[in-house]
Amino acid sequence: MIIRAREKWMGRVILVVLMIVTLVPFVSLFVTALHEPGTYPKGLELPETPHWGxxxxxxxxxxxxxxxxSSVLIELGVVPISVLIATLAGFALGHLKPKASGAVLIVFLLGLTLPFEGIITPLYFQVRELGILNTRWAIILPLIGLFMPFAVMWMRAHFVTxxxxxxxxxxxxxxxxWQLFWRIHMPLSVPALSSLSILLFLWTxxxxxxxxxxxNDPTKRTMAGALGAFQGQYGTDIPLLCAGSLLILTPTLIVFLIFQRQFVSALMQGSLKG
Structure with missing residues (x-):
């Protein structure tokens, strides 16, 4: 009993420490955003007169x-298509298991090892050759392809169980x-689909x-990508930069808070099946 109580106490301490480590950056951004524009705040000291403006x-x-x-349009172009393709491929690889499924699985596993930074140069020239440079399609199409390895493996892991x-x-x-896929497996895949959608939404x-x-046009980028242009304009104005960062983070926090139960449910479902 003493050992169990000690483990329970240590678990709570670790959770509190992790929560503090996670919240401190957000608190720092919020406190800094309330300072007078053009100043250089030090530490987490609240200003005497908060500048909510x-x-x-x-x-x-x-x-x-x-x-x-622009971010909503990109999300609508990336997330539904990625989830649809990944679900079909995951069902085929995880449940139907055709003859070449092993080789295809290896290809997707290799795709997980490709970093965005390592392929950005050839990707730039390919996008330019397609004539979609400086359009939202230049973000949508590459993201669908880059998300596929993880998304397919995620759905395959679900259908295997x-x-x-x-x-x-x-x-x-x-x-x-088709009836087997749509009427039987799809209703049982809602937790996995919702959690994958949340992940792809946040990453996009x-x-x-x-x-x-x-x-090049900031108004055709994602909100996070447009922060680069905002930083170039207000790179020395730390409070405004922190305020802009919080505005960009807010939608993702809202989405995660709304769908956190579905996300945790999918993770717990996978752990229980495993």
Whole structure:
């Protein structure tokens, strides 16, 4: 009993420490954003007169409304298509298991090892040859391809754990492969689909490198990518830069807080099946 109580106490201490480490950067950004524009705040000291107008100034200066719309368009182009393709491929590799599934799986595993930084130069020339440079498609299409290895492996891991008895029973009742996929496996895949969608949403929203390299117009980038242009304009104005950073982070925090139960449910489901 003493050992269990000690382990429980240590677990709580570790959780509190991790929570503090996670929250300190956000608190630092928020406190710094309240200082007078043009100053260089030191530490986490709150200003005597908080400048709440910094958020409004950062919103108008960075044209956050246009950036928000651009990010939404990019999200709509990346997330649904990526989830659809990954679900179909994951079902094929994890449940149907065709003859060449092993070789295809190796290709996707190799894709997980490719860093964005290592392929950005050839990707730039390829996008330029396609004639979509400085458009939102220059972000959407590469992200779909770059997300595929992880997304397919995520959905494959889910379909591998699905019992074969369900499929065999459905086959005996005359279900086709499409009916097997759509009517039986898809309803059971909602946690995995929702968690994958959340991850892809967060990664797309926070995409910085592809946005600044492949798109020159800040209003056609993601919000995180547009922060580079905002930083160039207000690079020495630390409070405004922190206010702009918080405006960019806010939508992702809201989405995660809304769908955190689905995300945790999918992770717990995978751990229990494993």
């Amino acid at each position: 910094n958020f409004a100034l950062a919103f108008t200066s960075a044209d956050v409304g246009a950036l928000l719309w 699905m019992p074969q008895d369900l499929s065999e029973a459905a086959r005996m009742d005359g279900a086709t492969t 929203w926070n995409q910085f490198l592809l946005a600044i390299v492949l798109v």
